[in-house]
Amino acid sequence: MARGATAPLYQQIADELRTQITSRALRAGAQLPTELALADKHGVTRATARQAIGVLINEGLVVSSRPRGHFVRQVDRMIYRPQSEWRPQPASPEMDRFMEEQTSLGREPSQVIGVELVTPPDEVARRLDLDSDQTAVVRRRVRFIDGMPFNTNDSYYPMTLVEGSPIMYPADIPQGANQVLTELGAEQVRAIDEIEVRMPTPDEVHRLDLSAGVPVAVHRLTGYTHDGRPVRCTINVLPGDRHVILFERAKPAPEHETDSTTPGGEPHRVDGSLADRGTQ
Amino acid sequence: MARGATAPLYQQIADELRTQITSRALRAGAQLPTELALADKHGVTRATARQAIGVLINEGLVVSSRPRGHFVRQVDRMIYRPQSEWRPQPASPEMDRFMEEQTSLGREPSQVIGVELVTPPDEVARRLDLDSDQTAVVRRRVRFIDGMPFNTNDSYYPMTLVEGSPIMYPADIPQGANQVLTELGAEQVRAIDEIEVRMPTPDEVHRLDLSAGVPVAVHRLTGYTHDGRPVRCTINVLPGDRHVILFERAKPAPEHETDSTTPGGEPHRVDGSLADRGTQ
DNA sequence: CAGTGGTCTAGACCACTCG
DNA sequence: GAGTGGTCTAGACCACTGT
Structure with a gap:
């Protein structure tokens, strides 16, 4: 870079537009110049102007609303x-500050799409300690807010555990699935949350109505009973432009202190039996 | 879809390649057909074949290794x-299963890039309860694994708190910054973790050597003392293709039970003073 | 130096929406 | 019907890497 060589034309155009967007000269929701206008202004063909806009689209800064034009994304x-x-309520007063305003806007109940009996995908079978021939019950839902799809939520339960319970039926469970598990003698008292970040699959793009340049967080939740038996595995897909994930923590009761400045500590390579490998 | 209209040619080609990748017919690391070969095979021009590959690149499935060719991404x-x-050690035996193998591969200490005195960015000032004219100390680092940049880690502390302490100097802190805070009478006993998902900025692409189609998770950690004073705010940027974020939780001591099946509960719109708004 | 991908031009036609 | 973006062609030249 900057070694005498100049950046490609489309990058220069993209940089100029990006600067206007991040500096708020072009505000969220504003329309960009048309492809033809951009091409004229910079003395390039429309294809090159288009390539510049494509960069910003893939960065998630710009959306196309065809055939009206291109617009700065609103998040x-x-x-x-x-x-x-x-x-349900945050434990600490600090947490309240993050949630103090407009906490109740546009709520709608999540919609149960259906209940299926399946041989669970590998990633679920491993987490539920199921053999490859054991079946699981999956409750699939899509949550909507203001009529827009907001996230997907697939909860898997071992079939042997929930057979005959309300979990098997595609209706809302008024008392909550956790209460049902407790009544089944499998109260969930611990959980592990995994969060993975990637670009969506075409299927996810379709189900969640995602536009280009929007990554997703995949939140996998595995719930365990008191004696360490996995009783449920939930896979949530959260569009990146619609969510902030929030946790609160307290320092555990002091035994021996071990501190590190860097959260995350030393990374551990994910090669274990529970890890997903290979391409995405 | 499928209403008589056919998908664009480049989408058809992209779909075919994607199927080969997800079915492992094309394995991670394998080379894709050259653009010319693809064009010939499908009877289109190179530009169209290129557009198809571009789709997969932006989905994070394919990387370009110029001028050798295109390859299936390895994650x-x-x-x-x-x-x-x-x-430091997981609390539950379940957690161990996620970390049982090769936990110590390729470790290298994170590298302290530098310490600066700054007027913190808005997102940090809000979290640290600083006025816009108060300064903060920021320790910037990039963590490397096997010589590759792995994540960035910027920790902000209120200047008035850490003045004169080892936190001000760009050397490693053997006992850890948390211990220093404790010695300063500001032990951090609670924390809030925020995780946001988006495409990287050009600066992040550069610092973390990201290729196209790789989103990042932004992990913001705010630490509080016993009396609720924020004492540090750390902003980590984690490339999506290199990290899985893991939390473990236990059900709090029972008071009144309130259960919901859907993790995340009802979403709350982020409009508060601590939230970041607008474009990305 | 052969072969790859990266950039760019100069056209063309289409589908859709808005006035 | 005008104007927008979406798709596609048929070329061209360049930069870099491996042999």
């Missing part, structure tokens, strides 16, 4: 709080 | 565990 994220299943 | 994620600052 409006909602708080997603995995801990709310056990702690 | 290898490491575990990132925010809780390890307080709990």
Whole structure:
């Protein structure tokens, strides 16, 4: 870079537009110059102007609203709080600050799409300790807010555990699935949350109505009973432009102190039996 | 879809290649057909074949290694565990299963890039309860694994708090920054983790050597003392193809039970003073 | 130096929406 | 019907890497 060589034309154009967007000269929702206007202004063909806009689209800064034009993306994220299943109210006053305003706008119940009996995908079977021939019950739903798809939510339960319970039926469970598990003698008292970040699959793009340049967070939740038996595995797909994931933590009771400045500590390579490998 | 209209040619080609990749007919690391070969095979021009490959690149499935060709992306994620600052060892046996193998491969200490005095960006000032004219100390680092940049880590502290302490100097802190805070009478006992997902900025692409189609998770950690004073704000940028974020949780001591099946509960719109708004 | 991908031009036609 | 973006062609030249 900057070694005498000049950047490609489309990058220069993209850089100029990006600067206008990040500096708010072009505000969220504003229309960009048309491809022809951009091409004229910079003395290039429309294809090159288009390539510049394509860069910004893939960065998630710009959306195309055909055939009206290109517009600066508007983002409006909602708080997603995995801990709310056990702690509906935040435990700390600090947490309240993150949630103090407009916490109740546009709520709609999530919609149960259906219940299926399946041989679970590998990633689920491993987490539920199921053999490849054992079946699981999956409740699939898509959550909507203001009529827009917001996230998907697939909860898997071992078939042997939930057979005959309300979990098997595609209706809302008024008392909540966790309460049903407790009544089945399999109260979920611990959980592990995994969060992975990637670009969506075409199927996810379709189900969640995602536009280009929007990554997703995949939140996998595995719930365990007191004696360490996995009883449920939930896979949530959260569009990146619609969510902030929030956790709150407290320092555990002191035994021996071990501190590190860097959160995350030393990374561990994911090669174990529970890890997903290969291409995405 | 499928309403008589046929998909664009480049989409058809992209679909065919994607199927080969997800079915492992084309394995991670394998080379794709050259653009010319693809064009010939499908009777289109090179530009169209190129457009098809571009789709897969932006989905993160394919990388270009110029001028050798295009290859199926190889992903290898490491575990990132925010809780390890307080709990170096997992609390539950289930957690061990996620970390049982090759936990120590390729470790290298993170590298302290520098310490600066700055007026913190808005997102940090809000979280640290600083006025816009108060300064903060920021320790910037990039973590490397096997010589590759792995994530960035910027920790901000209120200047008035850490003045004169080892936190001000760009050397490693053997006892850890948390211990220094404790010695300063500001022990961090609670924390809030925020995780946001988006495409990287050009600067992040450069610093982390990201290729196209790789989103990032932004992990913001705010640490609080016993009396609720924020004492540090860390912003980590984690490339999506290199990390899985892991949390473990236990059900809090029972008071009144309130269960919900859906983790995340009802989303809350992020409009508060701590939220970041607008474009990305 | 052969072969790859990266950039760019100069056209063309289409589908859709808005006035 | 005018104007927008979406798709596609048929070329051209360049930069870089491996042999």
